[in-house]
Amino acid sequence: MKSITIHSEYIKLDSFLKLADCVSTGGMAKALLQEGMVSVNNEKEERRGRKLYPGDIIQVEDCGTFKIAAE
Template identity: 75%
Template sequence: MKQVKIHSEYIKLDQFLKLSDCVPTGGMAKALLQENLVKVNGEPEDRRGRKLYPGDRIEVEGEGSFEVAAE
């Protein structure tokens, strides 16, 4: 599992997908979420604006598992 450090209290899911290099653009993040290829804490997630906090775990099909970490 890869840790992705954030500098704020939370990060939105679409921003996280770009920060973790899963997708290069927000449009691609939207498409990934619409295809139900992302899980947050084990549950399928399709909301781009979902707030992620340190300790949240994200699984992206074909990319791996990630954990949000505070800096």
């Protein structure tokens, strides 16, 4: 599991996917989410604007598992 540090209270899921190098554009993030390839805290997630907070665990098929850490 990789740790991704954020420098604010939260990060939106689409921004996180770019930060974690799982996608390079917002359009790719949208497609990844629509295909059901992303889980947040073991629940499938389709909302690009989902707010992620420190302690959340994100699983992305073909990219890895990540944990949000606070600065």
